[in-house]
Amino acid sequence: MCLIILVHRAHRDYPLLLAANRDEFHARPTAGAAFWDAHPDLLAGRDLTAGGTWMGVTRQGRFAAVTNFRDPARTAPAPRSRGELPLAWLTGDARDPAACLREIAARGGQYAGFNLLLGDGEALWYYSNAGAGDPVRLEPGIYGLSNASLNTPWPKVTLGKSRMAALLGSPVDHAGLLSTITDRRPARPETLHPLGLDADMDQLLSAQFILTERYGTRSSTTLIRDASGGLGWRERRYDATGEQSAVMEEQFEVTR
Incomplete structure (x- = not known):
């Protein structure tokens, strides 16, 4: 997944709001979000090549999402898939996100660069193996994550955060959340140069919603968790031309 815009405990009625795009090669086989047979409480998509996922939730209110960390200097294959994270x-036994992230940090060198968000309905934590920092508990606020560190001001991230902030004064629904991540226009070249993102491919990948022949936005997911414990999930899947090919929606009450 290459773009996540989220609101963590910054809205009176919604402890978590999220809109996210997963970008991937069109040829990589993927199963859309569903409850897993092996883990009936887990709602997530599945990467059919390595078996992991990019984002999911559980009926108990656990949340996790991962993005790749863009680092041209680190391109060698890693022994383990980031979809495990x-x-x-x-699906693990860790008692809280911080404990889980400490375990992951101890083996972080076995994965290519990643950003990881873990939540339990109360706290939300962030960790990346691409820096030297420890896992961080996030304060209430609006956050954006793409393929650099959390809140790195890439144009697609900045745009998403500003649209999300504007949305919070209106009634919240899936359509509104989706609108924060659907811009298909590449960023202006002058906004990429200060970030070192000035190659032709970086220009193509600078849009929120990516369209190229071999690689692009495969799905968009919106998530609404309300203060009473209800959780709503909607996933839209797209074909290689960017046309919507399927919609999946789940609504359930979080149990403890």
Whole structure:
């Protein structure tokens, strides 16, 4: 997944609001979000090549999402798939996100660069193996994550955060959340240069919603968790031309 815009405990009625795009090669086989047979409480998509996921939730209110960390200097294959990382929390035995992230940090060098968000309905934590920092508990606020560190001001992230902030004064629904991550226009070249993102491919990938022949936005997911414990999830999947090919929606009450 390459773009996540979220609101963590910054809205009176919604402890968590999220809109996210997953970008991937069109040829990589993927199963859309569903409850897993092996883990009936887990709602997530599945990467059919390595078996992991990019984002998921559980009926008990656990949440996890991962993005790749863009680092041209670190391109060698890693021994383990980053898709394992959300599952370590969503299907594991760790008592809380901080404990899970400490375990992950101890083996972080076995994965290519990643950003990881873990939550339990109360706290939300962030960790990346691409820096030297420890896991961080996030304060209430609006956050954006793409393929650099949390809140790095890439144009797609800045745009998403500003749209999300504007949305919070209106009634919240899935359509509104989706509108924060759907811009298909590449960023202006002058906004990329200060970030070192000035190659032709970086220009193509600078849009929130990516359209290229071999690689692009495969799905968009919106998530609404309300203060009474209800959780709503909607996933839209797209074909290689960017046309919507399927919609899946789940609504359930979080149990403890």
